[in-house]
Amino acid sequence: MKPRYDPRLFLGLTTSRTVQSKLEACQAEVRKHLFNWHFIPPVNFHVTLHFIGEVSESQIPEIDEAMKKLGKRSTPFTLEWRGIDFFGDPDNARVLFVGAKPCEEMGTLAGQIAEIIPTSRVRKEYHPHITLAKARKQMEYGVKQMNANMLRRLREHNRIGPEPVTIEFNTVHREFMLMETVWVGRAVSYEVRSRYQLGGSEVTPGDTY
Numbered sequence: 001m002k003p004r005y006d007p008r009l010f011l012g013l014t015t016s017r018t019v020q021s022k023l024e025a026c027q028a029e030v031r032k033h034l035f036n037w038h039f040i041p042p043v044n045f046h047v048t049l050h051f052i053g054e055v056s057e058s059q060i061p062e063i064d065e066a067m068k069k070l071g072k073r074s075t076p077f078t079l080e081w082r083g084i085d086f087f088g089d090p091d092n093a094r095v096l097f098v099g100a101k102p103c104e105e106m107g108t109l110a111g112q113i114a115e116i117i118p119t120s121r122v123r124k125e126y127h128p129h130i131t132l133a134k135a136r137k138q139m140e141y142g143v144k145q146m147n148a149n150m151l152r153r154l155r156e157h158n159r160i161g162p163e164p165v166t167i168e169f170n171t172v173h174r175e176f177m178l179m180e181t182v183w184v185g186r187a188v189s190y191e192v193r194s195r196y197q198l199g200g201s202e203v204t205p206g207d208t209y
Contacts, residue, residue, distance in 0.1 A: 036143050074112070076105075077172075098132060175195050
């Protein structure tokens with residue numbers, strides 16, 4: 001991997017310790033039945049609103065100012081988190097996630113951010129989610145088939161083991177953040193660089209999520 005000299009940025013939402021605990025409990029259940037997957041550390045749980053990529057420090061003040069203005073004319077919103085799923089089909093699943101119901105206010109915010117900060121990535125329909133785990137690239141055929149069977153059971157019967165895997169909680173969001181992906185060796189962390197209040201709402205510690 002080539003050295004990174006410019007910050008790698010995205011706009012998103014962080015998670016509280018309460019939410020992290022709920023999602024970690026789901027991970028613990030799923031981990032018993034999926035093999036050769038990388039499970040995301042709870043401190044790294046987040047929701048991506050818009051991926052920006054590598055940006056020079058000189059460009060960040062312009063992004064920061066645009067997001068402050070957008071935040072003031074946007075509204076707080078609530079996300080309803082309901083269930084675990086994965087992208088793709090069971091035989092080729094790469095990402096396991098907790099999904100939220102579509103939210104008009106959040107969708108509008110994400111769309112406006114994409115208009116202000118376009119990127120080279122092709123924008124698909126936006127689905128709010130928190131990644132729980134990612135499949136490793138190298139996987140033996142037998143392990144891959146076993147995992148596919150588990151994922152098929154999860155999608156069809158809402159369980160991966162003997163007990164149902166359930167997620168049902170709401171989160172309230174009164175701000176969004178400019179975040180930086182930071183590598184420490186092979187480990188990744190996400191650091192908040194700036195916070196943007198939605199609609200001029202007051203945010204107190206622990207208020208969001």
